[in-house]
Amino acid sequence: MKERDGKPYAPGMTTPVYPPKPSPGDRIAVLSPSAGLPALYPRPYELGLARLREDFGLEPVEYPTTRTMDATPQARADDIHAAFADPDVTAVIASIGGDDQITVLPFLDRELIRAHPKPFFGMSDNTNLLAFLYSSGVVGYHGTSVMVEFGRPGAMHPQTAESLRAALFTTGAYELRPAERWGDVNGDWADPATFAAEPETPKQGGWTWRGPDRVVEGRSWGGNLEILSWLLMADREISPDPSAYDGGVLILETSEELPSATEVFLILRSMGERGLLRRFPALLMARARTWSFAHPNSPEAAARYATEQREAVERALAAYAPDTLAVFDVDFGHTDPQLVIPYGGTVRVDGPARRITVTY
Known part of the structure; x- marks a missing residue:
């Protein structure tokens, strides 16, 4: 201490x-x-x-x-x-x-x-x-x-x-809206031709809601899942008292490193064993990035990757936080378009109305 x-x-x-x-x-x-x-x-x-x-x-x-x-x-x-x-x-x-x-x-x-x-x-x-x-x-x-x-x-x-x-x-309050179309394939920044046109957003958008149909309003905490795992391992900027996060909204996203579904589950399992997951009555899980230069997935492989990641998160929630309201494919993190989420600010997740409102 x-x-x-x-x-x-x-x-x-x-x-x-x-x-x-x-x-x-x-x-x-x-x-x-x-x-x-x-x-x-x-x-x-x-x-x-x-x-x-x-x-x-x-x-x-x-x-x-x-x-x-x-x-x-x-x-x-x-x-x-x-x-x-x-x-x-x-x-x-x-x-x-x-x-x-x-x-x-x-x-x-x-x-x-x-x-x-x-x-x-x-x-x-x-x-x-x-x-x-x-x-x-x-x-x-x-x-x-x-x-x-x-x-x-x-x-x-x-x-x-x-x-x-x-x-x-x-x-004040700002309501987030699901993107109608999105994309995560980038051009090469070293190639001038990349900047001649906007990147494509070919995929259909929308959010998926899971868990109890209730309203949760609390302060957000979380961020990139891989970085959080490093902070947990180094015991940096993580409260030793999990109750410090009671009532908050957990926000999580994954990077262009494309962590496997197994790795995502294992990180969340460790957070669950630490007593963190059940402290958050709501989770916003960002739309998974499914393509990178190191992993140029086909559309079919990209869809499979996203499905497997969601299943990994749902598996961890079922084991450690079954009462958590979860919203998947929220448009923040490594996706285009990208919405801004206040970190430590107020986030309201309205399950019955299917609405997410943040306070900027």
């Missing part, structure tokens, strides 16, 4: 509060807390910066490691501190994800960030920083990166842009 202000402290004990929102014309920090991929793929990054300026009226501010590959964890933490402490910066957004942000967490100054709370937008490996903000008492935003959503070829997806604009600039 750590101490804070002379009192016992464990992650999860602090109720997150919403930081002030930016306004058009403000400066927004663009960081690479994980991989400095803007250095390798400048085209989607520069496109994303241009849309931040031209479509959202925000002025991006870069830091020393934003375009630096293999920056040290200390250097990346220094950039995070500088962005949060700068009084002229009103929000922070990740350039993209990665796979080693967990190494940055020990270098972060919790009190500095608590003293200068700002909206942070990111997903995937940025689950690390979102969980850190949650346990520090700051609501974050699971969704959006400069290179992927802002840097989408052709144009931003309208549904992504609408959700992001609401999350960035407004407060």
